[in-house]
Amino acid sequence: MHVTEDDLLKFALETCDDAEAQAIGEHVAACDECRERLALLRRDIAIIAGVQPEAERIPLPFRSYRPSVWRAAMRMAAVLLVGFVGGLAVSRWVCRCPVTVVPQYGASAARAIAASPQAVTPAPPVDLAATSQ
Amino acid sequence: MVYPKGTYEVSDDWRDLDQARHGDEAAWRRLMERHLSRLVALALMMTGSPEFAQDAAQEAFVRLLKANPAPEQGTLRGYLTTIVYHLALKENRRSARQQNVENSSLEDDSPSALESMVRSEREWLVVGAIRALDDAQRTALVLRFYGEHTYEEIAALTGVPLGTVKSRLFYAVKQCREWLKEKGVFKECM
Numbered sequence: 001m002h003v004t005e006d007d008l009l010k011f012a013l014e015t016c017d018d019a020e021a022q023a024i025g026e027h028v029a030a031c032d033e034c035r036e037r038l039a040l041l042r043r044d045i046a047i048i049a050g051v052q053p054e055a056e057r058i059p060l061p062f063r064s065y066r067p068s069v070w071r072a073a074m075r076m077a078a079v080l081l082v083g084f085v086g087g088l089a090v091s092r093w094v095c096r097c098p099v100t101v102v103p104q105y106g107a108s109a110a111r112a113i114a115a116s117p118q119a120v121t122p123a124p125p126v127d128l129a130a131t132s133q
Numbered sequence: 134m135v136y137p138k139g140t141y142e143v144s145d146d147w148r149d150l151d152q153a154r155h156g157d158e159a160a161w162r163r164l165m166e167r168h169l170s171r172l173v174a175l176a177l178m179m180t181g182s183p184e185f186a187q188d189a190a191q192e193a194f195v196r197l198l199k200a201n202p203a204p205e206q207g208t209l210r211g212y213l214t215t216i217v218y219h220l221a222l223k224e225n226r227r228s229a230r231q232q233n234v235e236n237s238s239l240e241d242d243s244p245s246a247l248e249s250m251v252r253s254e255r256e257w258l259v260v261g262a263i264r265a266l267d268d269a270q271r272t273a274l275v276l277r278f279y280g281e282h283t284y285e286e287i288a289a290l291t292g293v294p295l296g297t298v299k300s301r302l303f304y305a306v307k308q309c310r311e312w313l314k315e316k317g318v319f320k321e322c323m
């Protein structure tokens with residue numbers, strides 16, 4: 001006994017319960033005629049579901065509204081601002097604390113060595129922080 | 134699946150939306166390519182108005198871009214469909230009110246606009262068959278085939294039990310097939 005047209009349609013639409021679906025599936029797998037009927041039914045459904053109207057595509061709206069571009073610009077502006085203000089502050093601080101370089105040669109060097117005999121090794125590289133103390 | 138579905142991943146939609154929001158025209162076109170036609174079909178079949186269908190589908194895309202929904206909220210496909218569905222319901226209420234006032238003909242389809250939108254005679258007949266269904270059956274069919282919603286989603290969207298949604302779809306397709314057989318679109322094959 002073949003599957004009724006209604007049951008085949010329910011099967012194709014996947015609206016029957018699991019037990020029905022299994023029974024119909026088993027019959028269809030074994031029956032060429034019902035398999036052919038199911039294929040035609042599915043073709044009909046594809047036609048009913050397949051209308052593709054011509055539609056006018058619209059361009060991307062809000063061309064000026066591009067969040068990432070804005071965000072990137074704001075980030076760059078912030079970096080520049082921080083850099084500028086930071087640079088200004090550092091330059092002012094450096095001006096207030098001039099580096100004094102102690103001569104390490106000639107008489108004064110000899111005097112310094114005489115004053116601290118352990119300092120016979122060459123002077124270490126000038127440390128800006130230490131020198132400005 | 135029993136009906137043709139897009140051969141793309143759900144994540145492609147979200148990636149393209151993100152890129153479109155960053156000004157990527159190509160990503161925007163891909164989203165339109167995937168969804169615009171079926172959304173126009175959905176609105177056209179729900180309301181019968183080609184002009185409204187075009188506007189509603191485009192508006193859904195603009196709203197999508199503005200709202201920028203999160204992927205956790207569901208699929209982008211479902212998001213677009215739901216917007217168009219609600220716009221179509223609103224349009225049907227509006228045109229029903231207008232028709233009551235004007236006492237005009239029920240048929241306000243504009244043939245020339247429809248002809249330019251639906252190309253083949255077969256598709257034209259399919260639109261006619263779907264339009265000939267009662268509202269409840271038509272809604273179930275359109276949300277399933279053109280909204281690409283699951284039966285559970287349709288039940289939630291229309292506020293009817295799952296079994297009712299399935300039975301409405303079954304009768305909708307059955308009736309469309311009868312109608313299209315009469316018009317000679319489908320061969321008698323059973």
Ligand SMILES: [Zn+2]
Nearest residue numbers: 002003031034
């Ligand atoms: Zn059989």
